[in-house]
Amino acid sequence: MQTFLTLLREHGGTGPPPAELATLIGRLLRDLQDDLAQVQPLVTAVLDSQLRLHLLDNADVALVCAHVLEQQEQQQAACRLLEECRVPGGSQELVQLWNDIHYRLVMRKLGVAALTPVQKFRCRKRHPPPPSLCPEGLKSRNFPREVRQKLHDFASGVSTNPSKAERENLALETSLTTEQVYNWFANYRRRQRALHQHTEPAQKATAEDPSVRERHPDPLQPSGDPHVDSGFVDRSQWPEGHEENGPPQSPETTQGPWEPLALAPDFPGDETISKPLAPRSLQGGEMYQEGVSHSPATLPSICRGPGLYPLAASNDMLDPSLAAPESCLMSLALASSKEVSFQTGQLVHGHGLDFMMCPADTTVTVSIAALGNPSPTGFADPPSSIPQSTHLEEGPGTSSRRTEPQAGRFLVTQPPPQAPEFILTQSPPELSPAPSTFIGPMSAMELSQPLPSSQVQWPDGQASYDAFWGARMLLEFSGGSLG
């Protein structure tokens, strides 16, 4: 102790270099910080030292010195100290101390013994810590917009109650922890329920469904197209959904197997459809129902016209969620076929499609863009080499967990050369388990049977593809009537 004091007073190139000295003093100050009587002379010596600025670059030194000053009611001096110290990388502790100092000042000014959380927040806003203490700036507590968008899309497109595997996938995609993903969905479900109990307490049949989207304009869905938002089907509605949740609701009730359309009240669902089923094309940049793993930022715009267009142009990421249980993907397909049957233009990707839920006599135009090279063994096999891409940003602390799901993950940077198109003209949607027969002209085919899931054939009839690795489908329904 005395040694340090003399060292500080008489430092003249003989002692250890300043950085080393700062480390030592920092350690000493830390050890003594609870003993004000002992630490005080040391702090004074540091602050009076010629090496003051060097020493204060040590986080421990700065912290204890500022703390001591603050305890001595020298808040201004403590703040000046924190402003002039240059701790490399900043320090959360120092930021906290900075805030505590200003809390104290505000408390004194207001004459109160404690601050409410909101008062603290205002104080932090009014007195932000110096940049040197937090070089990365203050980060928002809220998740980034893209992250929330992705979670929202999953909730509205796949499930509000994702399985553990799905949550883990989402966590990987969003750089959140699985716990954060879980919390998000829990909050989402809860708040959706609360919202509906307020907005439509009368409509019991539908109000109890937590999956229906809110009516308020969603800040995350600014497209203004209500079609976009209506594509929700809870996975548990379908036979594959094993994790039953929510109030039991028989699919065979008045609404049929389809979920009521929250945002399309014009379509009662069990009535013969009266609206023209004019096929609608996606406009450039228009939002469409999102697949499992694509955030809007990565979604390409679709231009429809004669012929087919690659639906993904660049750096599209395909992820392990495509290999998720069939139920997930089937639900998505079913949701789409249902929703899109009235609001065309749904974009889906997945392992396969099940059109059994389609309205009878519906002509379904399915445009498929393969993200990769079609092969006889699979729709589009993952590229052998994974091109580098900036899409997948490794978040801190996640790299270790990324290993095993990454097996099925690949990135696509090249649009497919040519995507085929075929037309399904579907007979009444009996749930016939009969295998489908594909008879089709060149680039279109007629289906006389419901298309079983996981089986779609290219028009050329060459091969059957059961894995849509990265395929995206644009479904356009027209001319059908509800049966």
Add this chain to the structure above:
DNA sequence: CCCAATGATTGACG
């Protein structure tokens, strides 16, 4: 300053 939105935490429950 107020308020709504949002993420996290906690305890109860099956």
Add this chain to the structure above:
DNA sequence: CGTCAATCATTGGG
């Protein structure tokens, strides 16, 4: 262990 409800803390915007 997973879910829910209640509640807290934080935040952004009017």
